[in-house]
Amino acid sequence: MVPNKKWIVNGVFILAVLVLVFTPVGFRIKVFASKLLSTSAAMVKEGMQVPLDSYQWKLTDLENRPFDFEAQRGKVILVNFWATWCPPCVAEMPSMQKLYDDYGEKVTFMFVTSDDRQKVENFLKRKNLNLPVYYPVSETPETLKSKLLPTTYIINSKGEIVVAETGAADWNSSKTRALIDDLLSQ
Numbered sequence: 001m002v003p004n005k006k007w008i009v010n011g012v013f014i015l016a017v018l019v020l021v022f023t024p025v026g027f028r029i030k031v032f033a034s035k036l037l038s039t040s041a042a043m044v045k046e047g048m049q050v051p052l053d054s055y056q057w058k059l060t061d062l063e064n065r066p067f068d069f070e071a072q073r074g075k076v077i078l079v080n081f082w083a084t085w086c087p088p089c090v091a092e093m094p095s096m097q098k099l100y101d102d103y104g105e106k107v108t109f110m111f112v113t114s115d116d117r118q119k120v121e122n123f124l125k126r127k128n129l130n131l132p133v134y135y136p137v138s139e140t141p142e143t144l145k146s147k148l149l150p151t152t153y154i155i156n157s158k159g160e161i162v163v164a165e166t167g168a169a170d171w172n173s174s175k176t177r178a179l180i181d182d183l184l185s186q
Contacts, residue, residue: 041165049160058138076183077108077155084115084123088168089150095172156183
């Protein structure tokens with residue numbers, strides 16, 4: 001029996017789906033697609049900006065040292081929830097690194113994950129990233145909770161969430177830099 005054209009097309013489609021879902025090649029394709037489709041983060045409209053409901057959030061860094069989130073009150077803060085297994089998270093990390101390189105002394109950057117510490121350390125080393133990674137020890141403030149990864153919030157010095165972005169974004173864009181520069185000048 002000779003396979004017909006429809007059978008061959010279906011077989012190729014199934015094989016492509018399997019490669020995309022179950023192989024490292026598929027992961028890389030998803031990362032590439034996320035980079036390709038990412039845009040600048042959008043600011044939350046003026047009347048829709050909500051204040052952070054609590055600074056009572058306990059976190060630890062990669063060395064298991066406590067991080068004082070309360071001490072960040074009054075500063076511009078970027079909080080990114082991410083995971084090593086998340087293609088859009090991986091896609092935006094290079095632009096996050098560039099932003100952190102230029103604003104790390106002026107803005108509090110927090111890359112929050114619940115991934116295995118060894119996986120995170122290996123990921124950071126493999127990708128040549130030196131981002132400040134934190135692990136939640138207590139409940140995340142209600143206004144920062146999201147079921148999607150990546151989710152990134154930018155909080156102004158008044159404690160208002162001015163950016164709430166889900167999915168991959170180009171964090172090194174001139175639009176994002178202008179937004180941060182504006183927040184820092186307030």
